[in-house]
Amino acid sequence: MIDHSQRLATRIGAAIDRGEAPLVIGGDCAILLGAGLATARRGGVGLVHIDGHTDFRHPGNSDECASVAGEALAAAVGAHWPSIADIDGLAPYFPSAHTAHIGHRADDEDQDEVRGILGSVTPAADVTSLGAARVGAESAAVAGPAYWLQLDVDVLDPTIMPAVDSPDAGGISAAELTALLRELAPRAIGASITVFDPDLDPDGRYARLLVEVLTAGLGELGTRVRRP
Template identity: 60%
Template sequence: MQVIAFLSAPTGLGLRPPVPGSIPGTSKAPEALREAGLADRLLENHARDAGVIIPGRYVDDDATRPAGHVRNEKAMIDHARRLADRLDRVLEAGDTPLVIGGDCSILLGIGLALAKHSRSGLVHVDGHTDFRHPGNSDECASVAGEDLAAAVKMHWPAISNIDDKGPYFAPGRAAHIGHRENDEHAEEARQALGLVISAREATTAAPEDLAERAHAIAGAGYWLQIDVDVLDPAVMPAVDSPDPGGLDANELIALLEQLAPRAIGASVTVFDPDLDPEGGYALLVMNIIVSGLSRLGAAN
């Protein structure tokens, strides 16, 4: 039986501060989801707890950071290496990793692990293309809006080529699903990647058809990255950058049910407990994970 090994990566290193001098709330997400019952539900389904990778200190360095560097760059690279080492052990044990973030800068560590272990494709489910990079923007700073570009080596080498392992995912084996129609980098992503599907198209297509298109690009044993801002803010407002026009919870669950079985692992990111004082959105994210990813890795 395939064992899911869930791992906490409570980082906000890839996000801008909500207000100057503050710290993003995404670092609290793994514990908030645990409090909502996620760990208990996963353990009931024969998963195992693979521990936590603690990030370095978040520093609001906007006033002092030199050009050509992203926020918290040194701490983020260190976290990526340590996350990669832990994931490598999980994969060597034959288990299927489920990483609970944190922000989506964790894709650097995930990609680094897969580049070391065995390269794989990527299915990137996100409300944004996350394809900002130095070639199309003068505002590069927050890797959580640049992770997909960095993962395919279209960013500064410090983050896109850690330990000379970039690209972490071949662009032609990367499929993205879920951006809004006004995403300014969608056309460039469509030209660079194997597949790019908007949220509008995703909400009108059958989930099995979407999954088959992604499977054809990413191949067997891809990584599945899910940013919960793919959900419409009417459903999930507790994220850093909510934009209208996303999926509803049932649509996302149905899509994940189709994508999860062929994945080598998955990550869930960008839920912000600071924007969820009553805890109701944590329950929603927990239910999406348990329902949509229950068969993670089952077809491998």
């Protein structure tokens, strides 16, 4: 995983250096480490993390650390074993004060901890009550003039997107996610998409829905970013 993160960082960094906005289609949330390395090597940017879970399990709050897929946000802001969180001596990959998390469910066991560490934390229910565009704008303000955008598609409610590894009730709608991405994409230096599981989508219907959301939501990716 560390080797993969370093190689991914090289490819992301090359795209950024060409003035492009890279879009990484990944497996699980650990691909955030590669994006973090790439941006940290270039002076650092903020992070907007959209996920149905906080992904904040780490050695300080759990004896069960074994999968960075559920620990990626903790590692990204330096709250993990140094072998994961300080690759190439670049910890933290994203400054916690300029990290905004969106989309966890009300029963997430680490939400109180992340609220005390990150710049902003918005549960899925608040995306619905406050409005996706408002949440996107407020999260972008926290992340700063340039940020990486990571989306775990399990932020969607499982009645809409069941083809994920850990579906939990209480997620947002496809329209809300589209509006959120439209607000966030222009100022994102790049983006990564994770956790869609094609094995759980035998006829491709959920893949088509996801492509529609990403096409509409990320069409202006990187068009208004202030590069570091």
